[in-house]
Amino acid sequence: MQQTLGILMLDTRFPRIPGDVGNEKSFPFPIRKKIVRGASTERVVHEHDPALLEPFCAAARELEREGVAAITTSCGFLAMFQRELAAAVRVPVFTSALLQVPQAAAMLPPGQAVGILTADARTLGDKQFAGVGISGLPLAVYGMEGTGFGQVFVGNTPELDRAAAERELVAVTRRMLAERPDVGAIVLECTNMPPYAHAVQQVSGLPVYDITTLARFVMDGLARTTFD
Incomplete structure (x- = not known):
């Protein structure tokens, strides 16, 4: 039996096409979604509302009781809650594709940077970067x-x-690469961006990581098989 990935979902109405974190076809394993009522994109992306922490922790505990093997979220801005959510349950928690930034950076030669494509660059910053340890x-x-x-x-x-x-x-x-030719890898913060990861790679020629690549990494580690 395959392990199930739990997903803490924002309370949204926009479409979730294949590739999106909220679409079952985006993963080679089962997912179980839990909507956190009242967790709007405005409250998470623009307000960074600390009042949402406990509802997200409560929903994570529900998913754990329901038997999921690991937990992620439907918004990379929830990196600001990474440490607290990981402490709330006993299964692995990965809130954001931004957790891949240190690995991507470590694979680059000196002088190169990791490009981050985000839903809103004006509000992505210290809170999220500190949450996943990528400040600096x-x-x-x-x-x-x-x-x-x-x-x-x-x-x-x-x-x-x-x-x-x-x-x-x-x-x-294209604009990022023109203005920052030092970019050597790209991480898609937004969990709605994976449907376009192939197009980003085609135009950039660079490694491209997102929430689906991180999910496969985590879930593969939880379901090892023999090499027979």
Whole structure:
């Protein structure tokens, strides 16, 4: 029997297409979702609302009681709660794709930085970076503010033009690479970005990591098989 990944979900209405953390087709293992009522993108992304910590911890404990093998979240900004959520349960917790930044940075030659593509670069910063231990690493942070992508996933609207979202993400990637030629790897903070990871890699030619690559890493470690 396969291990199940628990996902702490924001309270949203936008579409979750294959590749998105909230879509069952995004993973080669079962997922179990738990919506944290009232946890809007506004409260998490813009307000960094500390009042949400206990509801998220309570939902994590529920998932643990329901038998999940590990727990993640549907928003990388919840990196600000990484330590507290990990302490709340006895199963592995990985709140954000940003946890891959140290590994990506360690694989790069001196002088190169990790590019971070985020839902909103204006509000991603010290709280999230400190939560996952990446403060002080060489980073290039670029966001989707002012785009249709941002309007859907931060503004929480129900209609998504997938082709337009991909074009916008590619455009931001191109701008990042033009302005920061030192970027040697890319981490997609936003859990709604994995559907476009292939396009980002095609335009950049760089390693691209996101919440799905981290989830597979964690779940593979929890379900080792023999080499026969």
